[in-house]
Amino acid sequence: MKNFDTCTAFHTNNGAFLGRLVRLDDVINTIIGKHQYPKDASAVLAESIALSALFSSYLKYEGLFTLQIQTDGAVSLVVVDVTSEGLIRGYARYDENKIEKIRNPNEKYRIQDDEILEAPHYLGGGQLAFTIDQGPDTELYQGIVELKGNTLSEVASKYFEQSEQIETFLQLYLQAPQNEDDNWKAAGLMLQKLPSHGGKEVKSEELDKAWEEAVVFAQSLKKEEIFDNSLSAKDLLNRLYHASDLVITKSKEYNFGCRCSRDKVLSTIRSFPPEEVEALQEQNKITVDCNFCSEKYVFDKGEFSTH
Numbered sequence: 001m002k003n004f005d006t007c008t009a010f011h012t013n014n015g016a017f018l019g020r021l022v023r024l025d026d027v028i029n030t031i032i033g034k035h036q037y038p039k040d041a042s043a044v045l046a047e048s049i050a051l052s053a054l055f056s057s058y059l060k061y062e063g064l065f066t067l068q069i070q071t072d073g074a075v076s077l078v079v080v081d082v083t084s085e086g087l088i089r090g091y092a093r094y095d096e097n098k099i100e101k102i103r104n105p106n107e108k109y110r111i112q113d114d115e116i117l118e119a120p121h122y123l124g125g126g127q128l129a130f131t132i133d134q135g136p137d138t139e140l141y142q143g144i145v146e147l148k149g150n151t152l153s154e155v156a157s158k159y160f161e162q163s164e165q166i167e168t169f170l171q172l173y174l175q176a177p178q179n180e181d182d183n184w185k186a187a188g189l190m191l192q193k194l195p196s197h198g199g200k201e202v203k204s205e206e207l208d209k210a211w212e213e214a215v216v217f218a219q220s221l222k223k224e225e226i227f228d229n230s231l232s233a234k235d236l237l238n239r240l241y242h243a244s245d246l247v248i249t250k251s252k253e254y255n256f257g258c259r260c261s262r263d264k265v266l267s268t269i270r271s272f273p274p275e276e277v278e279a280l281q282e283q284n285k286i287t288v289d290c291n292f293c294s295e296k297y298v299f300d301k302g303e304f305s306t307h
């Protein structure tokens, strides 16, 4: 198992919680490399990808998980999707002038060039929504939370507390490249408290205490540790939970993957009303760029005209 681009599910034998650890490297860099975003927008996208991996690993599904953040801020849209096979892709929309204003709010103050603010500064107000699509004849599952919080971790934790009513610890980590050869890295750690089962073997006060301890240990994990290439997920989790009988239940790998194709794009164009197809044309050609992977598709009139 690789040390990065994986999700590791774990718990401890005291039955207090279920946990997930996600660490991403190549997947993030491949996705960011497909776009030419300013680093502030790349940072928001990278953190959103780590959050998507965490969210989707917690939900059981066969199909497609999509995270969508829509805002009135400098980064106005983030879309990330994760298939149940672990293929991830994503993109963002942003306003360069608004980003510049955030970096340089007045003449006296400008943030350092290597500094990146927490995601909510770039996002502003709006919503974070996710959907799970398991194909035709299944119900679309959807969750929404307002973008309220100082960090993206806080926003996401609120979702679990409000909508799922599960006590949750959720922390995202981000490392921007320090030089040209360096990579983006993003990671996330999530713990969810398990309900106690009416005082059978373990009293609920003991479980509460075990949960609180688990959170304190999780908070002790440092950014340098989570991004240390030489440490496996097992090494990291053992540092936190060796004293409470750590059990690693499963690991999953992620890869970049875009599902766009020439055929899919063409059938979308053909489904448009004739006047819209007309409006898309330039010199008898239609050019479409995939938002997710920036692949360019060019079609001749003979291909898209249906008559």
Ligand SMILES: [Zn+2]
Pocket: 258, 259, 260, 290, 291, 292, 293, 294, 295
């Ligand atoms: Zn694509």
